[in-house]
Amino acid sequence: MKINVLTLFPEMFEPVVGGSILGRAKKKGILDINLINIRDFSQDKHKKADDYPFGGGVGMVMLADPVFRALESISGQGKKALYMSPRGEVLNHEKIRQISKEEELIILCGHYEGIDERILEYWNMEEVSIGDYVLTGGELPAMVLIDSVARLIPEVLAGEESAEEESIYSGLLEYPQYTKPREYRGMMVPEVLFNGNHKLIALWKYEKSLELTRDRRPDLFQRYLKGHGELSKEQLKILKKVESAVEKV
Ligand code: ADE
Numbered sequence: 001m002k003i004n005v006l007t008l009f010p011e012m013f014e015p016v017v018g019g020s021i022l023g024r025a026k027k028k029g030i031l032d033i034n035l036i037n038i039r040d041f042s043q044d045k046h047k048k049a050d051d052y053p054f055g056g057g058v059g060m061v062m063l064a065d066p067v068f069r070a071l072e073s074i075s076g077q078g079k080k081a082l083y084m085s086p087r088g089e090v091l092n093h094e095k096i097r098q099i100s101k102e103e104e105l106i107i108l109c110g111h112y113e114g115i116d117e118r119i120l121e122y123w124n125m126e127e128v129s130i131g132d133y134v135l136t137g138g139e140l141p142a143m144v145l146i147d148s149v150a151r152l153i154p155e156v157l158a159g160e161e162s163a164e165e166e167s168i169y170s171g172l173l174e175y176p177q178y179t180k181p182r183e184y185r186g187m188m189v190p191e192v193l194f195n196g197n198h199k200l201i202a203l204w205k206y207e208k209s210l211e212l213t214r215d216r217r218p219d220l221f222q223r224y225l226k227g228h229g230e231l232s233k234e235q236l237k238i239l240k241k242v243e244s245a246v247e248k249v
Helices: 016-020 019-028 065-075 095-101 117-122 137-152 198-216 218-226 234-245
Strands: 001-008 032-039 080-092 104-109 125-130
Touching: 001 065, 016 032, 016 104, 016 137, 019 032, 019 137, 032 234, 065 117, 080 095, 095 137, 095 198, 104 137, 117 218, 125 137, 198 234
Parallel strands: 001 032, 001 104, 080 104, 080 125
Antiparallel strands: none
């Protein structure tokens, strides 16, 4: 997958895209992250990339021309283009999954108070938000998007953990995890994890996932009840047990 990132601050991305998992994906050629400095496309002698908003208002607005030229340099027409913005649809797993299927992507990071609206209209940009709060720029949101999309590309996680195996992918939150030592400051690891019975352990994990989801994210739990995959008899029994506790909580 190729991701073209248009930004005024390409250096912000270096440690993230060069870091562990994304860096390895880049080296293996699975992920190609092309950082483009919008300022390089400014025709202005001071490399200006923003100006005052027409009609007044606070802050500066990113100029259309450097962004247009940057997009033309990568033949952006017809490619899936996203603009990181709190005005956009809030990201969720389903959206990330759709985006991860693209072969090439353009991500535009805004700064200052906004960007000239004509950029969004002309390049048919889809606005994408990472949540209902406002950051100072689109760079951190773009990194959140890149990280979450990259880990869904087959081969990126390379056996470390399978993205599809994780519980959020079946619509549930993840069960609790433990590692050594077995006892820490008097706190014990649940006994079931040592009994060697893999079927029993899997059922325990399933039960914990269900309980956590029910208690913390009732919205996800209700959705899971409506459409989960094939369950074994034992799993179904556990689901019924956890579900019947809904009325009591
Ligand atoms: N830019 C500023 N705030 C943002 C947000 N919440 N999501 C995406 N881009 C943003």
